[in-house]
Structures are given as structure tokens and as C-alpha cells.
Amino acid sequence: MDYSIARRRMVAQHVVARGITDKKIISVMEEVPRHLFVEEALQGQAYTDYALPIGEKQTISQPFIVAAMTEALTLQQDDRVLEVGTGSGYQAAILSRLVSHVFSVERIVSLARRARRILDSIHYSNVHIHVSDGSNGWAEQAPFDAIIVTAGAPEVPQNYLDQLTIGGRLVIPVGNGNSQVLKRIIRTADQTFSEEDLLDCRFVPLIGEHGWSEKGC
Numbered sequence: 001m002d003y004s005i006a007r008r009r010m011v012a013q014h015v016v017a018r019g020i021t022d023k024k025i026i027s028v029m030e031e032v033p034r035h036l037f038v039e040e041a042l043q044g045q046a047y048t049d050y051a052l053p054i055g056e057k058q059t060i061s062q063p064f065i066v067a068a069m070t071e072a073l074t075l076q077q078d079d080r081v082l083e084v085g086t087g088s089g090y091q092a093a094i095l096s097r098l099v100s101h102v103f104s105v106e107r108i109v110s111l112a113r114r115a116r117r118i119l120d121s122i123h124y125s126n127v128h129i130h131v132s133d134g135s136n137g138w139a140e141q142a143p144f145d146a147i148i149v150t151a152g153a154p155e156v157p158q159n160y161l162d163q164l165t166i167g168g169r170l171v172i173p174v175g176n177g178n179s180q181v182l183k184r185i186i187r188t189a190d191q192t193f194s195e196e197d198l199l200d201c202r203f204v205p206l207i208g209e210h211g212w213s214e215k216g217c
């Protein structure tokens with residue numbers, strides 16, 4: 001089935017109409033085949049503006065949130081980007097069309113393998129996926145020009161701040177288990193950071209040493 005018309009409609013209604021203006025992000029979202037990142041039975045819903053289940057009680061984020069978080073990262077083509085929470089691989093796929101290297105960490109092995117398979121099938125080869133507790137960041141690959149966290153954290157883990165370049169941007173949902181505020185933090189100098197609240201959001205929890213415990217938020 002050809003989903004390109006549905007994809008363009010999704011971008012017009014849920015991305016552009018809601019205020020996303022970055023032309024590169026708009027064109028990448030018109031290009032990346034989101035339906036491949038959800039299971040076959042849900043492919044008909046892939047171009048609605050909803051988060052959808054991807055197994056293991058996790059979700060692929062809604063298109064508007066993917067676009068808004070990506071825009072907040074203010075990416076340059078040669079940036080190295082860390083994503084925490086690979087999930088389906090869709091956000092990583094969007095990032096991979098905008099920058100040279102995407103480093104993505106996922107704690108659930110089956111999701112990391114599934115994302116790898118999908119990304120390989122469409123030859124998106126500049127996404128490096130690592131299975132581990134992403135609440136620690138990815139020290140071996142740091143520093144990063146941008147870090148995007150796609151799970152809700154109780155507070156901002158210090159590791160993320162330490163792993164940013166000067167000028168680096170961190171976009172992260174912070175709050176409780178039911179709702180969070182999407183924050184953008186910029187490392188303006190070695191020990192100086194600016195912080196702003198972007199919008200209210202609702203993510204599954206960041207589970208790990210510097211996130212929530214597995215028992216609950």
C-alpha cells in the first residue's frame with residue numbers, strides 16, 4: 001500500500017498546522033515511512049497523531065511530539081546526537097536524516113533488535129543502537145551536540161549535562177509518572193546551563209539508575 005498521501009496529510013495537519021516551521025524536519029517527516037515502525041495490524045493508524053503500542057508496554061511517540069522535540073534540538077548536519085529510548089526506532093530514523101551520527105540507547109533488548117531490523121531494512125545505517133541503561137547517557141561516545149530523551153524522568157540526570165558539548169542542547173520530559181514538562185537545557189559554558197519549559201507532555205517512564213525504579217513512578 002502507498003502511504004505517501006497519508007504521510008503528507010499527517011505532516012500538514014499535525015506538524016505544520018501546529019507550528020513546526022523547520023523545512024528540513026517537515027520534509028524528512030514526509031519522507032520517513034512511519035508505518036514500518038509499527039506492527040502490521042496498526043499500520044493503518046501510523047499517520048494519525050497518536051502514540052501507538054510497540055510491545056513491551058512501550059509506545060512510538062505521536063508525530064507532533066517527534067517533530068517538536070526534533071525542532072527543539074536545533075540540529076546542524078555534522079552534529080552527533082544521543083537519543084535515550086530507541087523504542088520503535090522512528091525518532092532515530094528522523095534524526096538520522098538530519099545529522100551525520102545518531103547514538104541511540106534502549107534498555108529492552110527485543111525493542112533494540114526490532115528497531116535495528118527496521119532501520120536496516122530501509123538502509124538507515126548511521127544509527128548506532130546500544131542496549132543499556134540510558135539514564136547514564138553513553139559515556140564512551142560523549143560528548144554530544146544534542147541529547148533527546150524520549151522517556152519521562154523524575155529529574156535531569158547529571159550525566160546528560162556532563163555529556164553535552166559547550167553549546168549542546170538537551171531536550172527531556174521531566175515530571176511524575178502521569179505528566180511531564182518538556183524542557184530544553186543548553187550548556188552555555190563549562191559549568192553554565194540555561195533552561196526553558198517548552199510544553200506539557202506525557203511519556204512512559206525513564207527506568208534506570210538515574211530515572212524511576214522498575215516498580216513504578
Ligand code: SAM
Pocket residue numbers: 058059060061084085086087088089090091092105106107108111132133134135150151203204205206207208209211
Ligand atoms: N523514541 C521512541 C520511538 O521513536 O519509537 C519512543 C520511545 S518510548 C516513548 C520510550 C522508550 O524508552 C521505551 O522503548 C523504553 O523501553 C525506553 N527506556 C525507558 N527507560 C530507559 C533507559 N533507562 N534507557 C534506555 N531506554 C529506556
